[in-house]
Amino acid sequence: MKYSTKLSDTIHILIFIALGDDEQLSSTKIAESIKTNPAYVRQLMATLKNAGIVVNTQGHANAALAKSADKITMYDIYRAVEGDKPLLHLDTDTNPDCGIGINIQFAIGDFYHEIQNMVDEKMKSITLQDIIDRYYFKIRKVKNL
Template sequence: MKMSTRFSDAIHILAFIVIYKEKVQLSSDTIASSIGTSPVVVRRLMAQLKKGGLLTTVPGFADPTLKKPAEVVTLLDVYLTIEGDKPLFSVDPKTNPACIVGGNIQPTLTEYYRQAEVAAKAKLQQTTLQDLIDTILVRQAEKEAGK
């Protein structure tokens, strides 16, 4: 099963807009080339980010901007905007109830997954877009310094 990259692509878009503002044209083509996807995917994600109150765009102009400062946008804000209330993990509903494992795995995993999801969302809530951008810029500086 293929994992969705919509969440990470949305974060990529927002970070790209902040880092490259005033440096390159912020068209969906330019952003898509950084992500390695199509401009259509970028436009769809940007529409969701705009609808979620994280991005401001003007049709016909390649000048998207964050609606809020990167210091206050959390990764949980981005996740909820892109994925909504979709669970992070899913349990296979088609297990064999006559089997010891199949008959007990669903409620067992559901509880563990719920705990993991709460912890993951708490971490996303503590991490701002600015934290992520700062880490990207530090890593790039280290690369440029030859480390």
């Protein structure tokens, strides 16, 4: 099973933009850092633009944050790229003739919902600025080793 990396890739893009120092950031340059293709970066950028998280002129390498990094939450970013998709997923392809197979999904679904609510609240408390601050903290820590 392949896990989605959209959230981390999108945060990577946003950090690139936030720390870009007015540098011309093409989708090709960002894609090299993420180790992906420029079309994927453009797709994520379009999603961020539609969500009001970034502003840019199509066809130009001039993306900027639409608001300050301390006003953009991880929840905003997650919902922009993943929509209403939850973090945890039930296996909906179980045997309907098996009492455990069908009913276990209902049982764990309640807990998944509870976990999702906790995760949503935590993501709402983490801003892009928090991630940038942690990024700089990690760099300082590595330099001191």
